[in-house]
Amino acid sequence: MNRQSVLMEALPYIRKFHGKTIVIKLGGHAMVDPKIMNTVIEDAVLLHYVGMRVVLVHGGGPEITQKMQALGKEPKFIGGLRVTDAETLEIAQMVLAGKISSAIVSLIAKNGARGVGVSGNDGGLVIAEKMPLKKIKVGDHEEEVDLGFVGEIREINSKLLETLLDAGYIPVVSPLAIDRKGNDLNINADTMAGEIAVALKAFKLISLTDVDGVMDKDRTKVFHRLTLKNVDALMADGTISGGMIPKLEASMIAVRHGVEGAHIVNGNAEHNLLLELFTDDGVGTMITASMICL
Ligand SMILES: Nc1ncnc2c1ncn2[C@@H]1O[C@H](COP(=O)(O)OP(=O)(O)O)[C@@H](O)[C@H]1O
Ligand SMILES: CC(=O)N[C@@H](CCC(=O)OP(=O)(O)O)C(=O)O
Numbered sequence: 001m002n003r004q005s006v007l008m009e010a011l012p013y014i015r016k017f018h019g020k021t022i023v024i025k026l027g028g029h030a031m032v033d034p035k036i037m038n039t040v041i042e043d044a045v046l047l048h049y050v051g052m053r054v055v056l057v058h059g060g061g062p063e064i065t066q067k068m069q070a071l072g073k074e075p076k077f078i079g080g081l082r083v084t085d086a087e088t089l090e091i092a093q094m095v096l097a098g099k100i101s102s103a104i105v106s107l108i109a110k111n112g113a114r115g116v117g118v119s120g121n122d123g124g125l126v127i128a129e130k131m132p133l134k135k136i137k138v139g140d141h142e143e144e145v146d147l148g149f150v151g152e153i154r155e156i157n158s159k160l161l162e163t164l165l166d167a168g169y170i171p172v173v174s175p176l177a178i179d180r181k182g183n184d185l186n187i188n189a190d191t192m193a194g195e196i197a198v199a200l201k202a203f204k205l206i207s208l209t210d211v212d213g214v215m216d217k218d219r220t221k222v223f224h225r226l227t228l229k230n231v232d233a234l235m236a237d238g239t240i241s242g243g244m245i246p247k248l249e250a251s252m253i254a255v256r257h258g259v260e261g262a263h264i265v266n267g268n269a270e271h272n273l274l275l276e277l278f279t280d281d282g283v284g285t286m287i288t289a290s291m292i293c294l
Contacts, residue, residue: 010278017277018051020203021165025193027243028061029210030267031100038107040208043273044170045111053165056115057173057196059189060092060100061243067091078134080245084148084186092186096174104172115170120177120187123160126195128153128177128185151177151185153192156199190243194250198257205254206276207247208267213285214244226287228252251287262287 024044031037048054064082065075068091076083084092101117108115120126128151133144164171173196175189190207197205213222214231217239223230231248234240240248251262265276265284276282 009280013278014050017047017203019053021053021055021197021200022047022204022206022277023055023057023193023197023200023202024273025190025205025207026056026058026104027189027207027209027267028059028063029243030208031058031060032062032210033268036268036270038110039270040267040273041104041107042111043271045108045113046274047277048113048170053200055161055165055171055173055196055200055202056104057175057189057193058096058100058104059175060096061189063095063100064088064092067095077242078136078145078147080243080247081131081134081147081150081188082186083145084150086149089149089184089186093176093184096176101172101174108170108172113170114168115172116164117172117174118160118164119174120192121184124157124178125160125173126151126153126177126187126192127155127157127180128187129179130183130185149183149185151179151187153177153187153195156195158196158199161196161200188246188250190246190250194254194262197254197259197262201258202254203260204277205251205259205262206273207251207262207264208273209243209247209264210266210268211244211264212266212283213264214240214248214287223285224282226285227290228255228287231287248287255287255289260288 044054068075097119105115105117131147131150131152135142161171175187175192177185177187215222254262263286265272272283276284
């Protein structure tokens with residue numbers, strides 16, 4: 001394709017997205033290579049400069065896991081959620097709000113825009129409650145397990161984010177929350193991104209991860225377009241597992257509540273964010289309420 005066609009393909013999208021809110025979730029597995037991470041932030045800053053209201057929500061699961069292991073703690077996940085004791089919560093706070101958020105804000109500055117790191121507990125942004133006991137299958141019976149300091153979101157007060165966006169900042173949100181008594185809770189970053197997209201009435205929710213999109217059971221084929229009904233079926237037949245579960249649950253919540261499209265994209269290839277948004281075919285998986293013709 002010549003340069004002119006590339007531009008002509010992108011321009012209608014640039015016009016359509018102007019002034020719209022986009023929530024981009026940076027998965028921990030998509031933040032491994034510093035060079036690619038820089039191109040992701042470069043793209044996010046470009047979206048900001050073409051007039052989109054960009055909110056970044058970051059993860060950091062792999063780095064929390066690494067720190068836990070270095071301290072001799074064994075990480076445990078149930079349904080894609082980390083079992084979080086008091087010490088693990090402290091590690092999560094240090095890694096997420098202390099390190100990753102600050103690094104992203106600096107990268108935004110290097111790319112010529114202004115980012116502000118906020119955690120779910122800043123300004124009462126995310127109010128959650130401790131998650132109730134989860135039922136899991138052990139052999140032929142069910143057991144109830146306590147996930148510890150993991151939160152279930154009850155309320156998002158998006159005013160803080162709107163204020164930052166109105167003032168021209170790119171908010172960088174860490175997946176932590178507080179309960180109504182001010183106790184800290186760990187939140188899955190996909191869930192956080194989905195709920196924030198709903199609260200901000202975002203146009204798009206983009207999840208950058210380490211796979212090319214939602215794949216079939218033997219992981220040979222990527223589904224480029226899925227409806228809510230398709231996702232339900234893939235969840236039910238066991239095609240979806242591990243970290244993809246909260247990602248797709250969050251995508252479904254977002255789309256059910258008015259977000260036009262939730263996208264799962266490989267963040268480990270340069271400029272995939274732009275290719276997904278500004279080309280007709282995209283590169284990852286787009287989830288919509290029903291099949292739409294482009
Ligand atoms: N059907 C599926 N298609 C693609 N990936 C899947 C699927 N089911 C489970 N996964 C897993 O989900 C992972 C992405 O989730 P996760 O590890 O939590 O990423 P992130 O840290 O980017 O949020 C993939 O690396 C893959 O192992
Ligand atoms: C409750 C829960 O699971 N919290 C996550 C928060 C970070 C996260 O979600 O990071 P990724 O997006 O990289 O997976 C955790 O502790 O790993």
